[in-house]
Amino acid sequence: MKNIFFISILTLLSCSENKLGLEKNKTHNFGIVIHGGAGTILKENMSDEMELQYRNALKTAIKVGHEILKNGGTSQLAVEKSINILEDSPLFNSGKGAVLNSYGFAELDASFMNGKSLKAGAVSGARKIKNPISAAIKVMENSPHVMLSGNGADQFAEQQGLEIVNSDYFITKRRKRNLEKVKLREVNAKKISNKLNYDEFYKSQLFGTVGCVALDKHGNLAAGTSTGGMTNKKWNRIGDAPIIGAGTYANNLTCAVSSTGWGEFFIRTVAAFNISALMEYKNLKIEDASSLVINDKIGKLGGNGGVIAIDNKGNVAMEMNTPGMYRAHMNSEGKLLVKIYKDE
Amino acid sequence: MKNIFFISILTLLSCSENKLGLEKNKTHNFGIVIHGGAGTILKENMSDEMELQYRNALKTAIKVGHEILKNGGTSQLAVEKSINILEDSPLFNSGKGAVLNSYGFAELDASFMNGKSLKAGAVSGARKIKNPISAAIKVMENSPHVMLSGNGADQFAEQQGLEIVNSDYFITKRRKRNLEKVKLREVNAKKISNKLNYDEFYKSQLFGTVGCVALDKHGNLAAGTSTGGMTNKKWNRIGDAPIIGAGTYANNLTCAVSSTGWGEFFIRTVAAFNISALMEYKNLKIEDASSLVINDKIGKLGGNGGVIAIDNKGNVAMEMNTPGMYRAHMNSEGKLLVKIYKDE
Numbered sequence: 127m128k129n130i131f132f133i134s135i136l137t138l139l140s141c142s143e144n145k146l147g148l149e150k151n152k153t154h155n156f157g158i159v160i161h162g163g164a165g166t167i168l169k170e171n172m173s174d175e176m177e178l179q180y181r182n183a184l185k186t187a188i189k190v191g192h193e194i195l196k197n198g199g200t201s202q203l204a205v206e207k208s209i210n211i212l213e214d215s216p217l218f219n220s221g222k223g224a225v226l227n228s229y230g231f232a233e234l235d236a237s238f239m240n241g242k243s244l245k246a247g248a249v250s251g252a253r254k255i256k257n258p259i260s261a262a263i264k265v266m267e268n269s270p271h272v273m274l275s276g277n278g279a280d281q282f283a284e285q286q287g288l289e290i291v292n293s294d295y296f297i298t299k300r301r302k303r304n305l306e307k308v309k310l311r312e313v314n315a316k317k318i319s320n321k322l323n324y325d326e327f328y329k330s331q332l333f334g335t336v337g338c339v340a341l342d343k344h345g346n347l348a349a350g351t352s353t354g355g356m357t358n359k360k361w362n363r364i365g366d367a368p369i370i371g372a373g374t375y376a377n378n379l380t381c382a383v384s385s386t387g388w389g390e391f392f393i394r395t396v397a398a399f400n401i402s403a404l405m406e407y408k409n410l411k412i413e414d415a416s417s418l419v420i421n422d423k424i425g426k427l428g429g430n431g432g433v434i435a436i437d438n439k440g441n442v443a444m445e446m447n448t449p450g451m452y453r454a455h456m457n458s459e460g461k462l463l464v465k466i467y468k469d470e
Numbered sequence: 471m472k473n474i475f476f477i478s479i480l481t482l483l484s485c486s487e488n489k490l491g492l493e494k495n496k497t498h499n500f501g502i503v504i505h506g507g508a509g510t511i512l513k514e515n516m517s518d519e520m521e522l523q524y525r526n527a528l529k530t531a532i533k534v535g536h537e538i539l540k541n542g543g544t545s546q547l548a549v550e551k552s553i554n555i556l557e558d559s560p561l562f563n564s565g566k567g568a569v570l571n572s573y574g575f576a577e578l579d580a581s582f583m584n585g586k587s588l589k590a591g592a593v594s595g596a597r598k599i600k601n602p603i604s605a606a607i608k609v610m611e612n613s614p615h616v617m618l619s620g621n622g623a624d625q626f627a628e629q630q631g632l633e634i635v636n637s638d639y640f641i642t643k644r645r646k647r648n649l650e651k652v653k654l655r656e657v658n659a660k661k662i663s664n665k666l667n668y669d670e671f672y673k674s675q676l677f678g679t680v681g682c683v684a685l686d687k688h689g690n691l692a693a694g695t696s697t698g699g700m701t702n703k704k705w706n707r708i709g710d711a712p713i714i715g716a717g718t719y720a721n722n723l724t725c726a727v728s729s730t731g732w733g734e735f736f737i738r739t740v741a742a743f744n745i746s747a748l749m750e751y752k753n754l755k756i757e758d759a760s761s762l763v764i765n766d767k768i769g770k771l772g773g774n775g776g777v778i779a780i781d782n783k784g785n786v787a788m789e790m791n792t793p794g795m796y797r798a799h800m801n802s803e804g805k806l807l808v809k810i811y812k813d814e
Contacts, residue, residue: 239738244738244739244771245738246737246738250619250708251619251620269705270734271703271705271707271734272708272733272734272737272738273707273708273709273713273737274705274706274707274708275594275595275619275620275705275706275707275708276595276619276620276706277706278704278705278706278707279705279706281705282704282705359615360622360626361613361615361618361619361622361623361625361626362618362619362620362621362622362623363615363617363618363619363622364594364616364617364618364619365617369617369713369714369715370713370716370737370738370740371713371715371716371737371740371743372714372715375740389616390614390615390616393590393616393617393714393715394583394588394589394590394616394714395588396714396715396719396740396743399715399740399743399744399747400743400747403743403744403747403751404751407747407748407751407752408751408752427588
């Protein structure tokens with residue numbers, strides 16, 4: 127009897143300790159991951175100065191979101207504000223410095239998803255919105271729709287009081303040169319529009335995205351993605367970035383994901399949601415689910431790119447099948463990782 | 471020894487019989503399912519004449535696809551040709567007779583996916599393409615992209631030699647009246663754009679889609695969806711129909727799915743791919759996976775609509791959480807089912 131009593135007390139103590147431990151975890155385990163695009167990013171093609179610029183920009187962007195999370199702010203706000211920094215930087219293919227379409231101007235795509243409400247918003251083919259991710263969030267919050275496009279997206283953003291800019295704002299000299307190079311390459315190689323056998327140089331000029339996923343102190347996940355899409359794109363092409371399930375997905379049950387890479391393959395494999403489904407339906411860990419989608423599903427179809435993902439415990443994955451992906455991670459303890467190349 | 475020999479012979483016979491049986495199945499078990507939209511379709515609001523028109527149109531459309539399958543044609547061709555019939559009919563919200571946006575013209579969305587190649591194509595916000603599903607297939611086959619939108623989609627379709635029509639072609643008196651009613655209702659009810667509490671009348675005027683899924687004699691699946699979206703839609707809204715994973719998905723490993731209903735909820739739940747993921751990752755049957763997505767995932771968020779799905783054995787699901795869905799099914803034996811109301 128004495129023994130049973132003793133064991134019961136121990137069990138009670140251990141239970142309450144577990145409970146406290148869990149609650150402690152729940153309150154404190156937050157984290158944020160950002161990416162600035164995956165692709166043929168090679169050390170030998172990168173000057174030290176350029177590399178430093180990228181690392182500093184990633185650091186600045188992730189610290190903004192991390193500060194919000196540390197102060198008890200929402201993952202939604204952290205994702206928006208970190209992406210805004212990347213959109214405003216001419217280094218990345220989103221907002222200012224976005225790649226140019228075949229007519230020489232930027233067409234911007236972005237999407238956002240809230241893991242608690244499972245609400246989502248997106249804009250595609252916007253031409254005047256300074257910060258497309260903020261417009262995606264406004265679509266989610268202040269319209270009955272998930273996805274707006276073209277002029278309609280610009281009009282809605284303007285009605286919502288977001289900053290509207292002239293199309294020249296987005297254009298940089300670097301992207302103009304990229305467009306010229308890609309057009310020349312297409313003419314020289316007589317590339318036919320239905321051939322996807324782009325060479326490495328060509329691919330390195332085509333893509334790029336920015337994205338952010340975060341878990342806040344309240345246990346809520348959020349994901350966002352913003353991009354200018356493909357250099358020299360035609361026919362108002364829409365890639366994976368503004369598509370919920372392909373470029374962006376968040377669900378408090380599982381994880382938050384933002385994709386980057388050759389968008390067509392991410393659409394066909396429903397990449398972002400696929401990672402969540404592998405976790406929810408097959409109990410895969412976030413690293414295994416991300417690796418399976420990037421290397422197995424996308425890789426086997428001939429696609430390439432990467433994802434960042436964070437689960438509802440704060441575990442993260444930064445998976446790619448390309449030589450590099452601009453990326454950074456900060457956890458609850460404030461430990462910062464900034465990486466560019468695959469093997470570093 | 472004699473016994474063992476006898477058993478071996480029996481096993482061999484049974485194996486080859488199984489093999490033959492399977493091959494026989496593989497060759498002969500084909501099927502096709504179509505839908506013409508889900509919603510508040512009630513017997514008391516439908517004249518006998520109108521009901522007959524719908525049933526006849528569904529019958530005509532499914533027979534075209536079934537004939538192709540019976541003659542050994544591909545599921546891709548069957549899906550395209552059956553949907554073309556529904557697009558050309560003014561009864562359904564796609565192609566001719568599509569609902570009108572707030573400016574009074576049709577903006578058409580469509581998507582297609584091939585379950586063997588996992589290739590896909592889509593158009594959104596098209597205004598001049600007579601048969602949007604055919605344009606989606608051309609995007610898949612003759613462009614490096616999955617999704618084209620707006621003017622770009624129209625231009626691409628024209629370059630591909632598809633039939634281009636004046637925007638008046640799509641407009642019917644019935645849809646003009648619907649638009650007026652919905653606009654009046656919005657003004658009277660002072661509906662705020664971010665409220666989703668549409669009443670039943672309102673909802674019945676808003677949505678509609680057509681879609682088709684098929685399994686051919688070669689064991690290949692295909693899915694397609696085509697729609698005018700929501701009556702009175704603004705800001706170049708894009709619904710689930712042109713989004714791979716939400717409105718359309720096909721994979722020979724699992725099934726082919728086409729969605730219809732309140733698109734925003736189908737995007738947020740990644741409905742079409744979700745059914746496939748539940749089959750692939752949780753071994754759910756097609757009926758159970760479809761029911762779980764429509765009733766549990768979409769229903770619990772407050773959304774409504776339906777799906778049609780066919781798996782790689784020819785099993786089908788026609789699931790809805792609305793009072794009705796225009797739908798039809800034909801199997802290998804040529805057995806035809808045409809249904810409108812949920813409980814029939």
